[in-house]
Amino acid sequence: MPTRRQFVLTLGALAACKKSGTGTLKIAVVPKGTTHEFWKAVHAGADKAGKEAAVEVIWKGPLKEDDLKQQIEVVQSFTAQGVNGIVLAPLSDKALGASVKGAVAAKIPVVIFDSDLQGQDHTSFVATDNRAAGRLAGDHLAKALGGKGKVVVLRYQEGSASTANREEGFLEAIKKSTGITVVSENQYGGATTESALKTSENLLSAQNAATGGVDGIFTPNESTTFGMLLALQKAGLAGKLKLCGFDASDKLVAALEKGEIEALVLQDPFKIGYLAVKTMVAHLRGTPVEKRIDTGAKLVTKDNLSSKEVQDVLHPPS
Amino acid sequence: MKALLAKKWFGPLVALVVVYAIFLVLRPETFGRAATLLTMSQQTVVVAIAAVGATLVIVSGGIDLSVGSSVALTSVVVAKLLVRGHGPLVAALGGCLVATLCGALGGALVARLKMLPFIVTLGSMSILRGAAKGLANEQKIDAPARGLETLLQPAAGSLRPPTGVFLAIAVAVLAALLLSSTRFGRHVFAVGSNERTARLCGVPVERVKIGVYAIAGLLAGLAGVLEFSMLTVGDPTTAVGLELEVIAAVVIGGASLSGGEGSILGAMIGAFLMTVIKTGATHMGLPNWVQEIVTGGIILVASGLDRLRRGSATS
Numbered sequence: 001m002p003t004r005r006q007f008v009l010t011l012g013a014l015a016a017c018k019k020s021g022t023g024t025l026k027i028a029v030v031p032k033g034t035t036h037e038f039w040k041a042v043h044a045g046a047d048k049a050g051k052e053a054a055v056e057v058i059w060k061g062p063l064k065e066d067d068l069k070q071q072i073e074v075v076q077s078f079t080a081q082g083v084n085g086i087v088l089a090p091l092s093d094k095a096l097g098a099s100v101k102g103a104v105a106a107k108i109p110v111v112i113f114d115s116d117l118q119g120q121d122h123t124s125f126v127a128t129d130n131r132a133a134g135r136l137a138g139d140h141l142a143k144a145l146g147g148k149g150k151v152v153v154l155r156y157q158e159g160s161a162s163t164a165n166r167e168e169g170f171l172e173a174i175k176k177s178t179g180i181t182v183v184s185e186n187q188y189g190g191a192t193t194e195s196a197l198k199t200s201e202n203l204l205s206a207q208n209a210a211t212g213g214v215d216g217i218f219t220p221n222e223s224t225t226f227g228m229l230l231a232l233q234k235a236g237l238a239g240k241l242k243l244c245g246f247d248a249s250d251k252l253v254a255a256l257e258k259g260e261i262e263a264l265v266l267q268d269p270f271k272i273g274y275l276a277v278k279t280m281v282a283h284l285r286g287t288p289v290e291k292r293i294d295t296g297a298k299l300v301t302k303d304n305l306s307s308k309e310v311q312d313v314l315h316p317p318s
Numbered sequence: 319m320k321a322l323l324a325k326k327w328f329g330p331l332v333a334l335v336v337v338y339a340i341f342l343v344l345r346p347e348t349f350g351r352a353a354t355l356l357t358m359s360q361q362t363v364v365v366a367i368a369a370v371g372a373t374l375v376i377v378s379g380g381i382d383l384s385v386g387s388s389v390a391l392t393s394v395v396v397a398k399l400l401v402r403g404h405g406p407l408v409a410a411l412g413g414c415l416v417a418t419l420c421g422a423l424g425g426a427l428v429a430r431l432k433m434l435p436f437i438v439t440l441g442s443m444s445i446l447r448g449a450a451k452g453l454a455n456e457q458k459i460d461a462p463a464r465g466l467e468t469l470l471q472p473a474a475g476s477l478r479p480p481t482g483v484f485l486a487i488a489v490a491v492l493a494a495l496l497l498s499s500t501r502f503g504r505h506v507f508a509v510g511s512n513e514r515t516a517r518l519c520g521v522p523v524e525r526v527k528i529g530v531y532a533i534a535g536l537l538a539g540l541a542g543v544l545e546f547s548m549l550t551v552g553d554p555t556t557a558v559g560l561e562l563e564v565i566a567a568v569v570i571g572g573a574s575l576s577g578g579e580g581s582i583l584g585a586m587i588g589a590f591l592m593t594v595i596k597t598g599a600t601h602m603g604l605p606n607w608v609q610e611i612v613t614g615g616i617i618l619v620a621s622g623l624d625r626l627r628r629g630s631a632t633s
Contacts, residue, residue: 063596063610064559068555072548073361076361077354080348081600082353092549094458094460094550094551095551095553098550102471157555158451158456158457159457159458
């Protein structure tokens with residue numbers, strides 16, 4: 001939700017159209033969407049890096065959350081506009097390739113963050129190692145279930161590389177326990193909490209979760225985790241099944257405290273946004289940068305929730 | 319002057335010029351670039367081609383909600399055919415064929431069973447979306463584009479519009495001629511204005527309707543081929559909500575949702591106007607929610623002004 005300050009700023013920009021063409025570097029940051037909590041933390045990190053380096057950060061995602069074509073259009077617009085650099089979280093590892101090539105051909109460097117892109121045109125790739133993060137969740141759930149039981153995976157969305165890697169990492173780790181069977185792994189929650197909730201409800205009833213048909217659940221991002229949590233709460237099953245989710249929001253953390261969620265794997269979205277912009281600035285100012293920058297992941301349970309390093313990720317210093 | 323005011327496309331054209339000028343004044347150093355104009359024309363192509371079909375449907379008194387799903391299905395069919403090793407032409411024609419058949423089938427339900435177009439296309443919207451996902455195994459399909467990608471991507475550094483832009487213009491001109499200068503075109507208007515009268519006058523209402531939905535299907539297919547060209551993957555989740563963008567373009571262009579009125583040129587201007595707002599908002603760094611409010615406002619202002627104009631013309 002926009003703050004009042006943003007609103008005033010926007011009106012100010014509309015009315016007077018503040019400064020343009022000054023000497024500061026302009027860096028466009030293109031997320032996959034703008035309404036998830038996750039992207040808000042990324043935004044805060046990007047802004048902080050922008051402030052520290054004294055560059056202008058333009059934050060612009062696709063109008064519809066997760067719309068591939070609109071994201072391509074945004075990148076094309078920034079290319080035509082001639083910003084100094086583009087920082088992009090591609091919705092498809094292939095489809096954004098041509099637009100990135102176009103930007104690089106127009107002498108605009110591109111840093112990819114959050115999700116990978118095929119090809120070698122981009123300067124650097126800044127992200128969590130998603131497969132490793134998925135394994136982290138798989139190992140923990142296997143342990144929490146005592147090595148036996150029935151597990152459900154609610155996938156996120158067709159064609160999203162970062163979540164697909166988490167799902168694969170999770171399955172890889174969970175399948176090491178021979179006592180655990182994965183009873184469903186082909187359902188997709190879709191882009192919104194609403195669609196994830198509906199799919200979760202159907203999934204839970206299809207697998208007879210109320211009568212012990214499911215012991216553990218994995219969800220690969222914020223919207224699927226929250227959708228599943230709501231479905232569990234509605235069915236009166238929250239806390240009875242072990243839900244291992246991804247990402248954090250106030251509601252998810254509250255549910256973790258209440259024991260309704262077994263564990264959350266946290267990426268550090270603030271750090272992802274921060275490092276992505278920092279990397280771009282370093283590149284633009286002539287410092288060599290690494291091709292691959294890992295921003296790390298952390299498994300959070302009720303036990304380590306209050307530790308300082310977890311709290312730093314949950315409430316980033318801004 | 320009076321003749322000009324009476325034209326359906328005149329109002330939207332004024333709106334386009336005004337909005338364009340505003341952005342030009344606010345962001346002269348970037349918005350006025352040839353590269354920006356080129357990018358905008360490219361980004362309008364898919365909506366524009368689909369809007370040509372939708373104009374025919376709306377003039378005939380119908381509505382087509384299945385455009386977005388049809389575009390997604392076509393992009394999947396095209397990708398599938400390319401993966402199987404077929405050439406770009408076969409893939410494109412295959413995609414268009416599927417979309418045309420879907421359109422014609424919907425048209426048959428509307429015409430023969432007298433079902434409401436809104437209901438029929440609401441159903442086909444869901445069926446085609448599901449079919450696209452099933453056909454694609456619920457994933458994006460990576461396909462070798464085999465040259466199809468050049469339809470909507472200009473050579474790097476070149477300012478010549480890609481083929482898709484000319485294709486859209488050609489489609490619009492042909493459709494405008496079809497509507498204004500052929501017997502079929504007059505029949506479409508007649509059916510949309512008053513179906514009973516048209517029937518009494520001997521217009522083959524059923525055939526006209528099936529024809530209209532088949533053409534709309536074909537153009538949705540063509541839009542789907544161009545969508546594939548832009549994405550270079552077959553994407554079953556693409557173009558959700560495209561139907562509303564298309565209908566907005568047609569309505570901004572002066573069409574009446576009760577049928578019998580509409581203009582291809584107006585719809586093209588409407589489609590371009592929405593791209594201008596989208597691009598201008600990006601150049602200004604406006605957040606998405608502002609852009610959505612502005613687009614909605616323009617739709618209301620455009621159709622409101624049209625009401626006023628017609629009100630004063632009849633009084």
